[in-house]
Amino acid sequence: MTQLYQAGQGQPTDEIRKVAEYEGIDVQKLTRRVAKGHVVIPSNKNRNTKPCGVGKGLRTKINANLGSSPELENVQLEVKKAKIAAEYGADALMDLSTGPKFRQVRQAIMESTDIPLGTVPIYQAGITASDAKKAVVNMDEDDMFRAIEEQAREGVDFMTVHSGITLDTVEKVKKSERVMGVVSRGGAFLTAWILHNQEENPLYQNYDYLLEIAREHDVTLSLGDGLRPGCLADASDIPQMGELLILGDLVKRAREADVQVMVEGPGHVPLNQVEANMQIQKTVCKGAPFYVLGPIVTDLAPGYDHITSAIGGALAARSGADFLCYVTPAEHLSIPGLQDVKDGLVASKIAAQAADVANGLKSAWDKEMEMAHARKDFQWEKQYQLAFDPEKARKCRERRPTAESDMCTMCGEFCALRMVRDNI
Ligand SMILES: C[C@H]1O[C@@H](n2cnc3c(N)ncnc32)[C@H](O)[C@@H]1O
Numbered sequence: 001m002t003q004l005y006q007a008g009q010g011q012p013t014d015e016i017r018k019v020a021e022y023e024g025i026d027v028q029k030l031t032r033r034v035a036k037g038h039v040v041i042p043s044n045k046n047r048n049t050k051p052c053g054v055g056k057g058l059r060t061k062i063n064a065n066l067g068s069s070p071e072l073e074n075v076q077l078e079v080k081k082a083k084i085a086a087e088y089g090a091d092a093l094m095d096l097s098t099g100p101k102f103r104q105v106r107q108a109i110m111e112s113t114d115i116p117l118g119t120v121p122i123y124q125a126g127i128t129a130s131d132a133k134k135a136v137v138n139m140d141e142d143d144m145f146r147a148i149e150e151q152a153r154e155g156v157d158f159m160t161v162h163s164g165i166t167l168d169t170v171e172k173v174k175k176s177e178r179v180m181g182v183v184s185r186g187g188a189f190l191t192a193w194i195l196h197n198q199e200e201n202p203l204y205q206n207y208d209y210l211l212e213i214a215r216e217h218d219v220t221l222s223l224g225d226g227l228r229p230g231c232l233a234d235a236s237d238i239p240q241m242g243e244l245l246i247l248g249d250l251v252k253r254a255r256e257a258d259v260q261v262m263v264e265g266p267g268h269v270p271l272n273q274v275e276a277n278m279q280i281q282k283t284v285c286k287g288a289p290f291y292v293l294g295p296i297v298t299d300l301a302p303g304y305d306h307i308t309s310a311i312g313g314a315l316a317a318r319s320g321a322d323f324l325c326y327v328t329p330a331e332h333l334s335i336p337g338l339q340d341v342k343d344g345l346v347a348s349k350i351a352a353q354a355a356d357v358a359n360g361l362k363s364a365w366d367k368e369m370e371m372a373h374a375r376k377d378f379q380w381e382k383q384y385q386l387a388f389d390p391e392k393a394r395k396c397r398e399r400r401p402t403a404e405s406d407m408c409t410m411c412g413e414f415c416a417l418r419m420v421r422d423n424i
């Protein structure tokens, strides 16, 4: 019995009750939203985590990507990244490991954190095939479903499946005038597989089997955007939209099978197209939670893509996105380090809060009011405590202290707040 099934019977699950409490919303209302598929709570039956609700009316959530690559693999480093991500407010983690010790990394992350974990099982299938059969394109359907099943048993809470990459959408990519082709890693594995084998994507062809596994372990599916744009010029093009139409159909089928489902989205999108992208997804996918990567709104800032994506992320979350995948300053340049993880998270938290305030979320406004009062009253400790990055705020003030606490070195004795307070 899945959470979606229970919610459909009007029965709030323990997870629904907990999320309703954290978010300060009515349990029955949340149960209805889960039943409709407008909210998902990724929570595998085989793992205990702090439940995190994603979707309509809830605080915008943040995911932090981590994991090893063939170029850098250190299990303890990934555990440290997971801990820093959790410390700076990540609501979920994705282990995107592609190094040989991917199992150890996944296990260590699950053991050292209590927040929901997502994965992309096609990576495991691809790496295993690359190792045992010489190439990713030599993986077969069994390899794919074996990876999904193994990870579902281990307790992975949500899984990205690129089921929208099909013979037809691959054809659309070939015919298109895309500059960047395919930039999604899972999308590339499956596009290459289809081109090599000239067969339909098993994750599409046998989607019902995928749903069976997800239902058995109550895994939430995250329908991958394998054809997301990799540069501004490719945004909102025919391959991206063609894939989205398929995802809309797959959302419906997941819900009919009582499997929770969300949808992944772009990517690299000019600011003026962000809102339309959110509205189209919400319409085509019938209100399914939308999980976006950025969007990055200019490609001219490598080293600062946490900022380019926070700008896009704020507008996206204001326009319907529910879940922001952080982007770190290392994006497009290298695997992120610890500082990158922290900087990426802080930037996403800013984007999410900006959107939550604009969307009128009470909990977001409450914090803004607390900060306003702490500032007015020169309560520095309180300000640090409310800050997304307390350490940085403290360092900034303490490097130039003032003799009196009710001012800072910006204006000194001419402190505006103090001048008016003393004369009113
Ligand atoms: C889809 C997103 O996943 C990110 N991504 C892929 N692999 C890793 C990794 N090992 N660590 C962190 N992020 C990763 C990419 O940078 C892209 O933004």
Ligand SMILES: Cc1ncc(COP(=O)(O)O)c(N)n1
Pocket (backbone or CB within 6 Å): 065, 094, 120, 160, 183, 184, 185, 186, 187, 224, 225, 226, 264, 265, 291, 292, 293, 325
């Ligand atoms: C928001 C989002 N989009 C995509 C992916 C998967 O990465 P990829 O598609 O590159 O395999 C992800 N982990 N999160």
Ligand code: MET
Pocket (backbone or CB within 6 Å): 183, 184, 228, 229, 230, 267, 268, 293, 331, 332
């Ligand atoms: C081509 S780099 C791989 C990830 C990329 N940043 C993306 O938008 O998906």
Ligand code: SF4
Pocket (backbone or CB within 6 Å): 183, 332, 333
């Ligand atoms: S440039 Fe780097 S991040 Fe982009 S697809 Fe290639 S290896 Fe991955």
Ligand SMILES: [Zn+2]
Pocket (backbone or CB within 6 Å): 183, 230, 268, 332
């Ligand atoms: Zn990119």
